[in-house]
Amino acid sequence: MIISLKNPFIITLFRSLIVYIILFSCSSTYAYTELRVAIKKNVKTLHIGSSSPANVINSQGKQIGNLTPLNKFKIKLFNQNKISLKHWKLDYFLIEPQKKGAVWIDGHWYRGKILIIKERNSIIVINLVDLDEYLYSVVGGESYPSWPKEALKAQAVVARTYALFKTSTSNNIYYDLDTTTKTQIYRGMEAESVATHNAVRVTSGEVLTHDGKLILSVFHSSSGGHTESVKNVWNSSLPYLKGVSDYDHLSPVYSWSKTFSLLEINQLISGLGSIYSLVPEQVTSSGRIRTLKVLGNKGSKIISGVELRKILKLKSTIFKISVDKESFTIKGRGFGHGIGMSQWGSFYLAKQNVPYYRILSHYYQNSNLTLLK
Structure with a gap:
């Protein structure tokens, strides 16, 4: 046109x-x-x-x-x-x-x-x-073509809903989405497969809604056993993004650990001298750290779990910290913000023959599967 x-x-x-x-x-x-x-x-x-x-x-x-x-x-x-x-x-x-x-x-x-x-x-x-x-590629970029059909169908519905939501709310004059995890992973035709085509076609036109409007259908890789309520992370109140039990124990990042030397910690978190302790202050019911206090010999400060995750390049904010004379060891669970659908949880449920619409209703409670005409 x-x-x-x-x-x-x-x-x-x-x-x-x-x-x-x-x-x-x-x-x-x-x-x-x-x-x-x-x-x-x-x-x-x-x-x-x-x-x-x-x-x-x-x-x-x-x-x-x-x-x-x-x-x-x-x-x-x-x-x-x-x-x-x-x-x-x-x-x-x-x-x-x-x-x-x-x-x-x-x-x-x-x-x-x-x-x-x-x-x-x-x-x-x-x-x-x-x-x-677009979804042919996104479903392949965000999951694996070898995954069960019901998991791919769930991903197709979630990705379609998310793309339309972002398009309808974007204020960028040039574009609505990019190719990264900031929106959705999109690699063009190289990420397509017969499986992703089928998942998109079988669910064509299906989206998730609440009160007749598209939901913000965010998702993540693995929650570490329990997804998080959006209000505990982004201070938003969305009735369809509540914390629920997850089934992501087959995830390769269900549990993980990362060790930092004292020198590394002091270089990454500067301005406090020699840091000797990281103490959680506010923790959600699922174990995610909202805020923690960083203690050094020249002072202390409160930072968010999200900020610490970014600084230390951690997989999630659900972790525990142990300190010895030479290092800090962080042991955590899951990968991502923990809100909405857990992809590895959907994988497990699909392996148990749970249909995609039930997977979606579990992770996005109070939402409806709606067909656009």
């Missing part, structure tokens, strides 16, 4: 309208919902190609040429204010493969179209991709 090509602001307004219609009135056609996924940010150069002839379109929606298939073309900043592609120098390109072809970006293949935008002194590359085609 030409309206979606004129400028990023119009894109955002137009997409917000479409998402509103789809999600809240459910009167629109679900068959095609296009997502904006940032696959590269803050780059100066990249290479692009396509499996079929690809139209090159400018910011006015006009086709200005094409890329021949199975060739590599360099894209780079030109004088810091334009993007150079072949002989064109613009601040905006849309690359649209013909005949449902795929686009190649620096060694990775993607479905859909590619939007290339200059922002300040760098380039953003955005994949405009159909929701379910």
Whole structure:
């Protein structure tokens, strides 16, 4: 559509309208919902190609040429204010493969179209991709194709709900999602498989809702035996994100340990002199540390468990600390924030032949499985 090509602001307004219609009135056609996924940010150069002839379109929606298939073309900043592609120098390109072809970006293949935008002194590359085609990759990126079908179906529903929720609430003018764990892992076609295609197709249009609205369907790898209530981590009150018993004991990160020398701790947590103790202050009912006191010979301070996890690169905030004369040893459980669906818990339940809708209702209590029409 030409309206979606004129400028990023119009894109955002137009997409917000479409998402509103789809999600809240459910009167629109679900068959095609296009997502904006940032696959590269803050780059100066990249290479692009396509499996079929690809139209090159400018910011006015006009086709200005094409890329021949199975060739590599360099894209780079030109004088810091334009993007150079072949002989064109613009601040905006849309690359649209013909005949449902795929686009190649620096060694990775993607479905859909590619939007290339200059922002300040760098380039953003955005994949405009159909929701379910996006999910083919995300389900493979967030789980394993060899996992039981019911676990993959649960992941497909959760990922679909999350993608639509983020799209409907995004305030970014250029994109709604990226390719990292900050949103969802997306690696293009390389993460797809027959199993992920089937999981997405079988659950097509299914999302999780509460009071008729999409839920924030966050998930994590492994909780360490019990998921966490969202209010204990993010100070939010969401009735569908409560702590529940988990079944993640088969997870390779169900339990873990990490040891730091005194020198390492003092380098990582500075300003307190020689640190001699880390004392938990507030702990949730499931054992996650909300705050703890760091004691050193030059002072003390309170930090959050989330902050300490980031500083020490721990797998979770559910841990215990022991100290001897030469080191700190941290023994913990699980991997991730512990909120919502535990992926390894869903794996175990699926192995016990628990259907995906029951897996979802366990981890997202007070939610409903809803079919978008």
